Amino acid sequence: MPAASPQPRRPRAGSRRDEAARLAVLHAADDLLVEHGFGALTVEAIARRAGVAKQTIYRWWPSKVEILLDTLIEDSDKRLPVPTERPTAESIRGYLGDFARFLTDDPAGKVLLALIAEAQHDPHTAKSFHTRYLGPRRDQERDMLARAIDAGEVSPRLGLDATIDALVGPIVYCALTGSSIPRDLADTLAEGLLRPRSN
Template sequence: MDQAAADEPAAVPARRRGRRPAAQVRGEVLTAAAELLLEHGMAAFTFERVAARSGASRTTLHKWWPSRGALALEAYFDTVRDTLAFPDSGDIGADLTEQLRAFVRLMTGGPAGRVLVEIIGAMQSDPDLATAYRERYSGPRRALAVEALERARGRGRLRADVDAEAVVDQLWGACYHRLLIPDRPVDEEFATTLVAQLMTGLRPGPGDHGPRWDGAGGPVAG
């Protein structure tokens, strides 16, 4: 991002003002916030700029979001939610591969990866953003992955002793590591290799007669 972008207001006409339903205003604010965030990053992201672009007042923005970081996070997640939908084909290896490759494409194919790194950096000094990140982004994303792994375990597709939370950390943690510390590239080949190697240890073997698990993570009797 150049310094001019940080110093000058975004050259986008404000959306038409007037009395609008709250849901419409909120949607327009999130759209404007996402546009600003992806175009210029966190350094140029302010309530003033979002208000100017969306046509909403700063008072409205402060009422709905406790900090610029919280607004940025919600706008970001609103933009990427559909891209990161978790599939359920019945083949957990294929589903993990598809989801992780989609995540990598999003992180490397445009500004979303840079923005996520900036949001993670801003979290270190913004408690409201850190809370919003856990509640609205990382928490729900983790829950989807854990649920998928537990469904597969209940179907007998994974070993009965698999720790779903640890698997999520092993897969996505490796991608975040390369995203934040770019010693090595994070790409779709890397994502595919991660899942393939991990699945070798997760699948039940011929002699695995341990208990089966239901979708809620509990053992099935009998």
């Protein structure tokens, strides 16, 4: 009598992310960061707030930085998308204004600022932050600006990356130093750096 074929192993239920639990963890991390800051944020506190076991979190994420990156990526995609329609000077100006409001008014903006700060002295955070968030977003912003140049909408005085740095840098600096972001800063930056090509 032939031996019975072994049955395929069923994956353990715990190895699959439950969507409700995943979202609870992301929201908990977001809220706790805003309430207590990055230094006081712990996986234990996130687990308590989310109502999940600490072991569950460590099975899904290796660190609190990776949790924060997940929430930042999801929230940025929803609330700060890089324009994909035909870019104009006005749509880029609008994106800069949205970015300023994101940093000052949105909890995910606080996550972004916290990760920028942490990346300055933690090489692992810096690498993951650049690989998972800054790099992909910079690619989208570079494409937006390149298409606006090709369409004759803008004529930057600097190269693509230098222009992006010059546009977003002052906004990030104000937010990181706790200064208020002037209402007309985005407009002023766009006007000075993205003046449409003159005929």
